[in-house]
Amino acid sequence: MKQYKYKINGAQYDVTIDSISGNLAKVEVNGIPFEVEMQGSTLVEDNLPTPSAVAEVAASAPTVAPAVEAAPAPAAKGAAGAGTPVKAPLPGVVTKLLVSAGQTVKKGDNVLVLEAMKMENNITAECDGSVTGICVAAGDSVMEGTVLLTIG
Numbered sequence: 001m002k003q004y005k006y007k008i009n010g011a012q013y014d015v016t017i018d019s020i021s022g023n024l025a026k027v028e029v030n031g032i033p034f035e036v037e038m039q040g041s042t043l044v045e046d047n048l049p050t051p052s053a054v055a056e057v058a059a060s061a062p063t064v065a066p067a068v069e070a071a072p073a074p075a076a077k078g079a080a081g082a083g084t085p086v087k088a089p090l091p092g093v094v095t096k097l098l099v100s101a102g103q104t105v106k107k108g109d110n111v112l113v114l115e116a117m118k119m120e121n122n123i124t125a126e127c128d129g130s131v132t133g134i135c136v137a138a139g140d141s142v143m144e145g146t147v148l149l150t151i152g
Helices: 051-060
Strands: 002-008 011-021 024-029 032-037 084-087 092-097 110-116 119-124 129-134 147-151
Touching: 110 147
Parallel strands: none
Antiparallel strands: 002 011, 011 024, 024 032, 084 147, 092 110, 110 119, 129 147
């Protein structure tokens, strides 16, 4: 198992390659598991670059948007804080943040708007407390289960 950190267009991606068997790799991107079918690749686990080599390449390489939208993740606008995570109930695009870090919210308060299938969905606080961390920004694409913010 190897772990890597990538920053693409300002979004932080934590990638863990769990295993590679033939042309099938089991990876996690920001905690979301994927099975990736590699086409035309001769990559094997023993030949994976070291995380420090990846960091050097990423630092010197120009920023490029991901070619596949199989693993979108929250932007590194802020770290998830301690507390209860508010997760995306479906994949979509964050259109509005209605709270800020440190703001007090009550269960049921709207905290952000997520657009999915041309519909705006109000995402609500799941508990009372203060917003301890915001993990996304307006315009970010998120997958179902992505932590949007935390309430502590």
